[in-house]
Amino acid sequence: MTFEIDTIDSDDLVIGLVQIPPGKSSEELLDTSNPLMVKFLKKFFKRLGKNPGRSFSKPLPMNHEIGTFSFSTKDSASVHIPFVGKGSGGRWFLRHFPTQRLTLQQYDNT
Numbered sequence: 001m002t003f004e005i006d007t008i009d010s011d012d013l014v015i016g017l018v019q020i021p022p023g024k025s026s027e028e029l030l031d032t033s034n035p036l037m038v039k040f041l042k043k044f045f046k047r048l049g050k051n052p053g054r055s056f057s058k059p060l061p062m063n064h065e066i067g068t069f070s071f072s073t074k075d076s077a078s079v080h081i082p083f084v085g086k087g088s089g090g091r092w093f094l095r096h097f098p099t100q101r102l103t104l105q106q107y108d109n110t
Helices: 035-050
Strands: 015-019 057-059 069-073 079-086 092-106
Touching: 035 069
Parallel strands: 015 092
Antiparallel strands: 057 069, 069 092, 079 092
């Protein structure tokens, strides 16, 4: 699926900027080759899209040898971040889209 950045309706998008804990990587924590993780991320962003102003947190479905993490909205307000992309006519455009700040936090469930 391709989009032209100048014709995208920002109301149709949920963009999340994820803060990863020091010493960890996105490949390690958000492994999209794991079907459980893909299902989790789809549900999380669906909920975020329905209630963008509401803060919430969910535990990540992952190998507990790595640790136990929760995925949460950092704050309920979105920030506008600039994105550059190709648009109609092959031209480049700069657009500011609302972006949710998300965080992965390690916790001990013992």
